[in-house]
Amino acid sequence: MEKEKISNNELKGLGINDVEILVSFSRVANGLLQHGVMAKPEILANLEALIDDPMPYALRKGGKFKNLAESIIAIRKEGKFMKQERSNFKLKEEIAEFPVWGLEHIEVGALAQMRTAVKLPIAVAGALMPDAHQGYGLPIGGVLATTANTIIPFAVGVDIACRMCLSIFDIPAEAVDTETDKLRNILVDNTYFGMGCTTKSYFDGSLFDSNTWNETKVIRSLKDKAYAQLGTSGTGNHFVEWGELTIGDGALDNIPAGRYLALLSHSGSRGFGGTVANHYSKIAMTKTKLPDEAKHLAWLDLDKDEGIEYWIAMNLAGEYASANHHEIHNKIARALGVRPITRIENHHNFAWKEQLADGTDVMVHRKGATPAGKGVLGIIPGSMSTPGFLVRGKGEVTSINSASHGAGRLMSRTAAFKMLDKAVIAANLVEKRITLMGSDMDEASMAYKDIHAVMAAQNDLVEVLAKFEPRIVRMADAREKPED
Structure with missing residues (x-):
């Protein structure tokens, strides 16, 4: 060779x-x-x-x-090999227009970031979801379609393939009250949180037999770390929780209406995805020089080595993030002694090759946005003490087949520590009958937007099929550095 x-x-x-x-x-x-x-x-x-x-x-x-x-x-x-000024990419000069859902819930900074994003020379279309707030480059809750051969690492996000996973069990929802201690102990024994945390036993490590782990030097260098972290959840807003799922009549095939015990998890591709994101974001920012306000939106070309490498790594991070959730759910189901009757999952930090309604081939970046193509199932969580929702996409073309990925932050983590009252947070958990393990004030429900208002702002994007109410919640320990 x-x-x-x-x-x-x-x-x-x-x-x-x-x-x-x-x-x-x-x-x-x-x-x-x-x-x-x-x-x-x-x-x-x-x-x-x-x-x-x-x-x-x-x-x-x-x-x-x-x-x-x-x-x-x-x-x-000696006057030789003088620096040649490279031509920088310029932003489009025309007024940047894009649809916004729930404008009244969105901060000015997120709107400004989205305006910059749709002025990129490679931008084809954009949309802003009602949970949007400011991020790096593209706002969280931002959806950006670019030309088909380009991809923006920071528009995918640092936690590549962060996703939701829901397991529904044929067990009455009352189990969260009658078997609280048992369910709590199962979470403690089968979930792992914290910066750099690892596991020692695996339910299914077959993903690591894939030849893709040998495709590039970057991927090869991270394989051992990824294997050690398989089945872990990290920090920040990542969680694993038991809750009550209320399903409406005819909402899901083969599952009658009723209230079921369900397990919901939120996490991504751990240290593997974070390292890949940072590595290729730096390369993109070196290769693609943009004005300061757009510098984090630097892209890679998919017909060049670095773009191909990132695409391979991003898709592997997607498979790995899914395997992480399956590892958690399978271990918990085994400890419970009951297999789930169904499992539903979706990414919300990823890039997909798709077509717009007019047939234009594009790369769709959803950074903190849920795929909501016609008939596509997804999960939109609230917070540790507010409901999440199982939804079916309506295929709204102006939203680029997308919806929100959650409630969205109302205040920064720093602001939450300064402004929120511990006693009020504790009283809210008691009122909602929440058993909480880990977390801190920056993840309290008051730090997030009203999930009901967010859902109301996007009823033309998704149909609600079921409501999930968290009851036994596991998150990273207080003061752990957030990775989300």
Whole structure:
């Protein structure tokens, strides 16, 4: 098998035309590649940054690019290989328009971020969901369709493939009251929370037999970490909880109307997805220079190595996030001694190749938004003491077949610690009969928007099939750094 190589044409693409410089760059770049020090996209990104400004590399003690940087500085003193200004991408000048659901619930910062996003030169359409709030680049609750061969890592999100999973058991909902201790202990014994937490036993590790784990250097380097974290939930707003699910007449095939015991979980691709997101976001921001207000919306091209690599890693993160939830639900079902009658799940931090209503091929980024194509099932949670909803999408084309992914934050975590009252939070949990393990004031229901108002704002996007009321809730310990 031929070894991977960085070609002279790729180096010339960085603006290197002098033969001597080309030889030097090729020697260093391919040396790093062949010895497995860095992946190809990372090497090219560093070389591009070095050409822009060699001084930080020259000052770095023992740095891999120190000699190259010093050479460039010396050559430039002779008036050679002067820095060429690269043309930056400009935003569209026309007024950015996009539909907004629940405008009265959305902060100005999120609206401003969405206006910037739809002015990207690659933007085709956008929409803002009623739970939207400010994030990095694209707001959480933002949906952005771009040209089909582009993908924006920060518009997918740092927690790639963060998702919901619901298991419904043929057990009366009253079990949350009659068997509280048993259900609580099952959660304690079979769930793992915390930054970097790991597990030691697995229900099904077969995902790791996939050849995709050998596709790229970045993925290979993270395989062991991903395996160790299989079946864990992390921190922030991630949870695993028992609750009462009320299903209406004819809402779900083969499940009669009634009140059922159900298990709901929320988490993503853990350290694997976070590392992939940060790695390729940096490469995108180096490759795609945008005005400051749009810099986090830098994209990768899917016909180039780094774009292909990110696409492979993102999709693997999706499979991994699903496997995480299945691991949790399967272990809990085994401990309960009852198999679920059905399981429903969906991503809400991902990018999909789709078509708009007019047939245009696009890449749809849903950052904190639930897929809501016609007939598609999804889960929209509330908070630890407010209901979530099992929904069916209506396929509204102007929302790009999307809906909210939850209630959405009403205040920042810092504001929650400053403004909320512990006694009021505790009284609310008692009133709602919530047994809570872990969490802190920044995840209290008062830190979130009113889920009922959010659902009312999107009744043209989804049909509510069932209501889930949390009763026994497990989250990360207080003061754990949030990963969401």
